[in-house]
Amino acid sequence: MTAGMESRATGRRALRIVLADDDPVYLLGLATILEDEGHEITARAEEAYGLRTAVAGTLPDLAVIDIRMPPTQTLEGLRAAVEIRGAHPGVGILLLSKDMELTHLRQLLEAGSAAATGGIGYQLKSRVTGADFVTEVVDEVGAGRYAIDGEIQRALYRTPRRRDRLAALTDQQLKVLELMARGLSNSALAAKLSISKRTVEDHVNTVFDKLDLRPEAKEMYDRRVRAVLMYLASDD
Amino acid sequence: MGRTPRWMSWPAPATPLVGPGMPVANGPRMPVPSPQLNAFALAAAGTAFGIWVLVVTAPDRYADSTSTLFSGAVGGLYLGAGLLARLRRPGNVVGALMLLVGIGWFAEDLQISTDPRVHTVGLFLRSASTGFLIPLLLVFPYGRLRSREDHGPVAALADRILLATGCTVAFVLQPVAVFFHDSVTDNLLLVHYVPWLRQLTDAIQLVVSAAVVAVLLWRWAGASRPYRRELGPLLAVGLVGGLASGLDAALGADREWSHTPLLTATHLSVLCLPLAFLAGVWRIRLGRTAVAELLRRLPLDSRRELRDELARTLDDASLQLGFPAPDGDGYVDVDGRALTAGPGQWTSVLERDGRRVGVLVHDPALREDRYVLEAVVSAAALELDNQALVAELRASRRRVIEAGDEQRREVERNLHDGAQQRFINLGLQLRIARRRLDRAASGAELAGLLDGALAMLEQGHAELRVAARGIHPVVLSEAGLAQALRSLTADLPLPVDLHVDKLPQLPEPVELTAYYVVKEAISNVLKHADARTVRVELHHSDGVLNLSVTDDGVGGADPASGGTGLLGLRHRVSAYDGRLTVRSRPGEGTVVAVTLPTRERATTKEGGLV
Structure with missing residues (x-):
């Protein structure tokens, strides 16, 4: 760079x-x-x-x-x-x-x-x-x-199938998902939501589980955002 | 008579059909004056004659034979069927010939009489029914010999030679021979007995009979399905009868002249001949049911389906359906290829309200049942017209929707690239000003930024107004077309010369269409024309709104594409029966002209254009 x-x-x-x-x-x-x-x-x-x-x-x-x-x-x-x-x-x-x-x-x-x-x-x-x-x-x-852009949150509810899956998430988990999609890191997430980094990590884990996202992706920032974005951009 | 036939038939040339200039050869035949009356008279006379013959000859027949009954039945059948045929197809000579065969049949029976005078007369007429039967077979079922044009010179000549020979043998040769041979009863006119003469005339008759059979077989071999259907029973009977009578003649004079199996076969086939004709009549009735079937299956989805249904109804696989070619020259078939009639095919024109909507190319046999063909032609014309209307309706509906879509796209573009961008820029400007304020920039710099922001705001507003007007010009419904055009043209960067004659209250769609045309034309001028002035003119006369937008710009706009906006408007204009033309030669500016009918098309009372 x-x-x-x-x-x-x-x-x-x-x-x-x-x-x-x-x-x-x-x-x-x-x-x-x-x-x-x-x-x-x-x-x-x-x-x-x-x-x-x-x-x-x-x-x-x-x-x-x-x-x-x-x-x-x-x-x-x-x-x-x-x-x-x-x-x-x-x-x-x-x-x-x-x-x-x-x-x-x-x-x-x-x-x-x-x-x-x-x-x-x-x-x-x-x-x-x-x-x-x-x-x-x-x-x-x-x-x-x-x-x-925050507009990405509209993609969360794009298909009925996705709406079904998201129903399993709490409001805060939904917010975590949206912010992940917007590209925020764990510390940025924690600051934004005024919660501990540890809680953020819990939420991230739950979201990945419930959405069937590849768990290995969640450890690295770059892979995590990509995984979430590709999930949102997919047609299912 | 009196009424003009709605349909015509003529043999189609083997070359691609041409349109209005097509020669109409062989049009509808003129009916013989009151043929029905003649037919009744002939049938009545024949019946009277037949009864007389039967009465006269009754004492001389074998007492136990059914000869009288048989003779009466055959002759009567001919007279009855002939009368029916004559009534059903007055223009066809077949019916008359059948009547004559019936009369000839009775005349032949005169030779049964043992009264020498009656017997001698009977001898003269001994081939009378054959003399009429040969022409009958040759002209069945169309009442004509084969023509040179349709079937070639050989067929035409063969028919004519056979006809002449057959009649000559029956009505000249056989009667002349009466003077030279004796008979079971005294021949009063025997001049000189020539032993071989009778064999000779019988041999000639055999040859002619065989030739007639050969010709019928020849026709059958080359015939189309509808023709075979009509010819079939006749051919079967003709074959049996011809062979029997021929053999009968060949076996010669040594046998008794009645009750031989051959003669019975001949007579049976002769008896069947009128029945065969009746069978033909019966088949045509089936054809009529098929027409009813066809009508019940309408409307159909495509021209091809219509062709197939017609082919099935008329039992003519070679049938073709032709439509006026798109370029106006000749006809095309269901696949859009130039229509070519096969050899010997005939053509019937399909007309609706005086318009030619197509042609039917078909086997000439179909023409014989005028009623069926006429019904089918009418049904086909109706269906074609209907299909064309539906297609046009679909297309115009689609065009209207497309025009609407295009307009929405236009509005979206205006909003997107216009107002929205303006407001983003405005936001940027304000953001910059805010930053400068943080950094304690000079008052003059800030004032400059804010002035810029205000200008952008104003521009954005103007563009929003334009976009909103594109969705619907409110002023149009509030103040009318003239006022709406005035406000449309007022604040343009180009002087617009607006001339609006005093307009009556116009239907709203007309006003809207006119408004959009002017708006689109002016916006094209602004975008492409590099013009100095624009002139907009509107005047209304005789229920037509005339509108033109003329500029002095560079011209050379493509009228076909000419800005997709104009294309959409063209469809809109045509949806209201109007016409939009674009004249745009390079260097001569552009004129967009529109004529729009402002009155309701028909005289319907309620429901305006709105």
């Missing part, structure tokens, strides 16, 4: 970031916010080809990518992200979209190899205006972790 310099203002690691979006006003606003937080924008792209060139040219820590981009205004951004993941696994990918589509997320997850160290983020576009966008999303993905 590219070594970043410590930002003096925040004490956090400054990231080198490539931005890609076809709306120049948005691009400018986003860049301003990120630069205000001490990050460096190495390149801006308004379409997918420029994005790939920029990533290959500047090898950033993170690429923030709008899923819909010219020329087709369909999934140009997603396709570029999948390619970048294959070509430069160390580059974190933060996908921004106006809606949450789990199949898109799954494509990105499946594109990553085992050696991938770059984080993965998938956020609704409107999220960028939140006060904690940079600290909770950009910094996390830049640090190789996952940051999935």
Whole structure:
């Protein structure tokens, strides 16, 4: 991973970031916010080809990518992200979209190899205006972790079969599941829910048992988030 | 007569059929003037004559024989069946010939008389029934000899030669021979006895009979199913009768002239011949039941099914169903290939309300039962018309749904890429301002950020308004089309020249359609045309709303795709019986023109277009 310099203002690691979006006003606003937080924008792209060139040219820590981009205004951004993941696994990918589509997320997850160290983020576009966008999303993905939009909780109840399974979980276990899906680590979970790390671990175990998730996956952060996300993105 | 026939038949050329210019050869035959009356008169005369003959000859028949009864039965059957046939098919000569065979049959019996005068007359007429039977067999069942056009020169010539020879032998040769041979009763007109003459004339008759049988077999071999069905009984009887009479003639003069097995066989087959014809009539009645069956099975799902049902009903596997070709030239079959009639096939036109909805290419035999064919043709026309209507209805329903979907997509795009993005940007701007405030940025910088935010808010609002109008323009139902167009065109970045004549109160769907056309056309102008001015014109006259959107831009829009929005509108316009045209030559700007009927199509009282 590219070594970043410590930002003096925040004490956090400054990231080198490539931005890609076809709306120049948005691009400018986003860049301003990120630069205000001490990050460096190495390149801006308004379409997918420029994005790939920029990533290959500047090898950033993170690429923030709008899923819909010219020329087709369909999934140009997603396709570029999948390619970048294959070509430069160390580059974190933060996908921004106006809606949450789990199949898109799954494509990105499946594109990553085992050696991938770059984080993965998938956020609704409107999220960028939140006060904690940079600290909770950009910094996390830049640090190789996952940051999935809270919208993911809707996927919990997507199929009747899943609703049946989830009925076996307590409210707090459900909350743990959702936060796992959003990419929170055990300590972040504990802080967020104001419970002990030990309780968090219990909940995680129960959730994995009840949902028939592979138990070996729960021990490692990366595997755990992937397991939960793939579970949510699956069609059963 | 009087009424024009709704259907026509003619032999189809072997080349692909052509449309309206198709030659109508061999149209419906003109019926002989009051053939029914003639038939009754002939049958009555024949009956009277028959009774007289039976009475005259009764004393001379063997006392214990059934000869009188038999003669009367055969002759009577011919007269009865002939009358029936004549009444059922006035245009067909078969019935008349059967009547004549019946009369000829009685005439032959005159030679039974022992009165030399009657007997001599009888001798002259000894082949009268055969003389009529040969033409009858040759023209059955259509009442015509085979034609050169349909069956080729050989068949046509063979029929004519046989007819001429048969009649000549029966009505010339045999009577002439009377002068040269004697008989059991005195031949009053015997001039000179020539011993071999009678054998000669009988031999000639044998050859002619054999030839007739051969021709019938020949026809049978080459016949289609419907024809075979009609010919079958006749052929069987003709075969037996022809062989028997031929053998009878061949065996010659040495035998008694009555009660030989051969003569009985001949007579039996002659007796069966009218019955065979009646059997034909019976079969046609079966055909009518089949028509009723066909009607009961309607409506069908596809043209192919209709073809199959028709083929089954008419018992004609070669039957083809043709439809006006999509390019308007000729006809195509159920698979969409150019329709080609087989050799000898005939064509009937399927019409509905004066429109040609298709053609039926079929075996000529079917034409003989006019009623069945007419019923089938009507049913097929009805069904085809029905299928076409249903297909059109489905297509238009689909188009309307597609147009609706397209519009929803459009609204979604507008909301997504427009208003939503604007508000995200606004949020970003405010977020930046907030951050700057934390860092005690200058008042001027903050003011700049907030001004930017306000501008974005305004833009987002405007775009929301546009999107909402795309869902439904409220102003349209509140203030009418003219006002709605005014407000639509008021705040555009391009000057729009709006000319709206005084419009009457229009049905809402018409107003909506007009509104959307103008909106879509203008939005296309803004997106693609690079125009300086747009002119929108609306005027209403004679129940038609005329609308045009003209720009002075680059032109060259593809009218077919021409923006998917326009395509959806084209369907919408056509759903209301209107027409949308796009004229867009490169460099000459674009004109989108629409005509929309504003009145209810029919004169239905209730229920407007709404």
